[in-house]
Amino acid sequence: MKNLVLVLLLGALGAPAQPAVAQATAQAAAAAYPLLTNVPNRPSQSLDGAWRILIDPMENGYYSYRYVPSPNGFFKNQKPKDKSDLVEYDFDTAEQLQVPGDWNTQREKLFLYEGTVWYKKSFAFHKTAGKREFLYFGAANYDAKVYLNGEKLGEHTGGFTPFNFEVGDRLKEGENFVVVKVDNTRHRTDIPTNNSDWWNFGGLTRSVQLVETPETFVRDAFVQLKKGSADEVAGWVQVDGGARAQPVTVSIPEARWQATVTPNAAGYATFSGRVKRLERWGPGHPRRYRVQVRSGQDTYQDSIGFRTIETRGNDILLNGQSVYLRGICLHEVAPMTGGRVTTVDEDRTLLHWAQELHCNFVRLAHYPHNEAMIREAERLGILVWSEIPVYWTIEWENPAVYANASQQLADMITRDHNRAAVILWSVANETPPGAPRLKFLSGLAGQVRALDPTRLVTGALEIHTSEAGVRTIDDPLGQYLDVIGMNNYCGWYGGTPESCGDLQWKNTYDKPVVMSEYGGGAQQGRHGPADERWTEEYQTAVFENNFKMLDKIPFLRGASPWVLMDFRSPRRPLPDIQDFYNRKGLLSERGVRKQAFFSLQEYYRRKQQQWQKPGK
Template identity: 60%
Template structure:
């Protein structure tokens, strides 16, 4: 067990940098200008997937994603989102309707919205999670597909969005598959749907897409990491500020918008007894993002786990992402505060978020409460590792999990 734990802690150090260039996820969306798309979405149940495939089981060019209306009585359009039943987002479909408790298959979601386009501004649609397979469309055009039920993803919609009556449609399919991650059998309920927040994210034409700002491996007084810009002005001066610590360091990004950072820092280190978080600002010439970040070191030495150079004993429990009172999938800050508060009352300084990445509120609230976190992807039982596509899927989910939470001091184990 200790050997496995050492391996997992090692992953913490090497994977964030190794995956730095491989994801298009926008970091820290709560630090950006956003427009919530949460609330009621119109839905259509599609167990036979006739809204996606034609009668020869080929993808149809006239599927439900077109959101079409019949021009006359002979027009063969036999669906209508506007008169369909709604479901709440975020939320699983299983606990919102009794008839959907055991449903596994496809449900189509539609959200209509208006948006006033702005100059020098890009627009993305961001999903906290959709379980399990999501095909996303805006105004009849496919944005892309995402596989994996517990990690975030986003698509740019700058050139597709309209001022009025935008139609955002998502086909969500939670059917279990032998070659999927997770596979057919698990020990948790297979909640389907848009289970976490959905929002529009506005950015400048060139923006701070991602960053990694943590202590250098093996050090407790030196910060190392990187920043990455996205846009048509990739080469800029970027300043990292930690005002409370009197730190301001400026770097120049290269032609790919990337720059490494490395500087000495006298910081109060994060720990369960003192979960210190600093306001950290990443400021480019065209964008500015603020985050709350804790700094700590974690390593294994022999049979000991060392936090900030001192042995720490992990006292913890496993937590599933189950809503504590209403039932169903947990998704809110209030859910996180309740679940983690119970762990804290039990004397825990550590939680394993079983057996999949939980919503971002869980990790951020754990960090505020001084609770260390084991974060994992759902490689649970009988995974088809011999299948190259399954392995690639698992690797991508691992990359997406780390991309979202790489700056969270609370996370001491990835697996």
């Protein structure tokens, strides 16, 4: 643990993590952090479906009238002992919400609600000898306090990352109940902070499961190509349980490769070995292999793709070849409903729309999306930018805020570190320059490299140096990034669409740049002259003039315009046009394509042909 603390401290001070220390960090993090991984491939009992709910805007179910935590709050799920007993709530007759799901789009009265909602689910459990049980939450926005059979298990802060509790000793044979207090109230000290440009969906927004494992099991495994190698598989395993020092076998049966290692007393072991028969994963060829990690009675099994990702000068190299990222930004918002995505089919719809645009890349903004989205992107061969919600202006000098961001970053990487689709971990979006911010974000960049040295670090920056016709990339954070993301809204937040085509760009860093956001808004079906705001013609003019600009940037290696689909945002109140929607989508919230959709589709078709030519 001391190595983990040392590296995070060095990162916070802006010092890059050294390779030996990075390995120690990965070991310490794997040993110390109890998050279950590879949950979709473990035996589990789903607790999804209808949950009873109590809306509690004054938190009377948690605090007494003296505003101290009550020992007999709603989490006790009390029933009157007799006819005269006073109990002023009843989960069993309360209304219901579907889990996973947000409360905002399921109940009109909760559309703008921010506060506490209590969730309760009863379920039957039957103990299996030799097994352990974990209560696993895909995500809850934002502060969750979890109780099982009236007793507190723990709590979790952060709206987009998973968490779990071991519950075997607290489960009863037969009927059990779980109660969760979910509070989506925004605070200045949160990640994201209280000011953002997307909807603050509340609730148990992702799946809830009771996961079963053997008494000794593989909690986590990292199986990837070694950084800088095209044929050496390397990684580590973390075994949990009383027999954790027993031998572990890591194998890729289809490639006829395996390695056997013996973990240390903490259950941790590293491995490596050259694999001769290993096809590379990539767009157009999303080859995945069945990987097995065996320890005693447990087999950790997953489908994993193998690829290399690195930079050289201005180039991003995928499997050793320069690649241009034809991307699009998207929120985790469901087509048609406008609420939080809750099904794999909704993930597929979003990704298929991206493929229709000829995208080989998606930027998942501005927080970790659900695990099914990452796995589906990997299955389809779509590259992924994944980021934490360090967004706009936060309290850079607050240690608790840094700890929150660091934890969310670790959660994101821990969950998805075997997904070949993820090539970029992003530490921030549109943050203002300054010494405290640089210290904060360079620390997070160091943490990324310590936890996962096989991928690239990025962040979405803004232009801070601009003169007539020239924009210079010189944000000091750039020195800590592998790939520099730039958000630039020429033609929408500055200048006319026609002014964009002649803009020139300079880069003070010998690093690849991705235009991580550009675009403009339009109300689907609104038409008029190309210089009239909110028309599809104006949005198309913004895009087509930005294409001219992008084509003149020699160090540009990709773009992800904003955004795939219109999404709800409280910052967008313009009546009869926005109506609490950010209208920069290429599709409406109902999935209707705007004119700019087809302009980007054609532009990417040309880009795809261009980068398929020899020498690219």
